[in-house]
Amino acid sequence: MIAQQPAERRALIGEYVLGLLDDEQAAEVRALIEQDEEAARMALDWERHLLELTDQLPAQAPSAQLWPRIQASLGIARTPDHSAWGQWWNNLLTWRLTSAALAMALVAALAPGLWQGETATGYTVVLQPPGETAQPGWVVHIAGDGALRLEPLMQDEIPADRSVQFWTLVDPAIGPRSLGLIEPGKPTVISAEQIGEVQPGQLFELTLEPAGGSPSSRPTGKVLYIGRAVVASVN
Template sequence: MIPHDPEERRALIGEYLLGLLDASDAAEIRQLLEEDQDAARMALEWERHFLELSDQLPPQQPSPALWTRIRHSLGTTDTPRSGLAASWWNSLLTWRLTTAALAMALLVAILLPLLQAPQVEGERYTVVLQQPGQAAQPGWVIQVGGDGTLQLEPLVADRIPEGRTLQFWTLQDPADGPRSLGLVEAGQPLHLPAERIGAVQAGQLFELTLEPAGGSPYNRPSGPVQYIGRAVLASAN
């Protein structure tokens, strides 16, 4: 059964992508990814995280015993290969490319419905807002479309103290100072039109701060930063 709690659901999707679920649970997650855009977005975030981790690992040559297990699991014979065939089979690059192809196929299957929307000319940006500090935890994600519109999506369900509110800010030029983009309800998405956002550029700062009810009494953040991140160019048409 698919959990309703966002964090439990996120963890289950991560286990699915690592191949840790049994057939029944894996089938439920596959159906969820096909039908739920938020779940598909979680899967993409996990894929990026796992790829970043794998890129940090030094290359390792599998042992002969491991190759035997791999061949056995694939239903192939252990008959020694010679020449070009043996070189191809034992190539670490071949297995990396195969793994990458499988991962790409999974991403295409998951995200194809999201990618079939009509494309709009312009640059697209993504911002992952994280908690400040070394043990940063993603809390929100921002998508700036090619038409300049902004979509702020929650990844966690924050509990805001009574009498306080979250306020959304951006900083493009330090000389101009931060600019408020409005108040945000915890755990709820926010859509802003292009004219409200203005031009966005790579490296532009976005943050959520904890402010008094009604927002900061100044033209700048007055409370602690809850989440912060910078814009990254996702695509340019």
């Protein structure tokens, strides 16, 4: 049973975002978020708050077992590669795996021609479902010239009467800004003029909205994927 008191409901939604509820409770809260605008806002507030907290955590050296677990969860074959490229790849992901390194690895795996042959400083964002750290759904590349490319990592089934909308948030006091609708499963390119200046830690997210997009200037539906920008320098 969903709590009716605002404080209790907010706490319950916080537990949902953290992944602490059992399957039955989680399904109830998920349905509430999809149907109730205020509940959706609470969930979004929790996600942003928790992301801000994780940004404050000190970097931790990963264990040698971390990369094999990530490979297994993503279905990546672990065939030994003795080439210079393979040695660099394995060394980077095994011993220097941080948020930025993971994002860079996805850039190398999914867009090997991006920025090839030139030095560029840009940003990368790994978008993941809220509360799930092992199942990235999209990766965002922001090149040195400011252009953005949104690349899908999986195919989502979206109802015909819904749309997926892309958002970014720089200043919470100003609120999120829409970057337009995207077509699930297909890459999207957005110009530097539309993106504007990007900052480290800038929030990007995809939400499920009514057909044609949010009826307001704010997200109103379920957050499908969310992540923050990390600096990526590619030579």
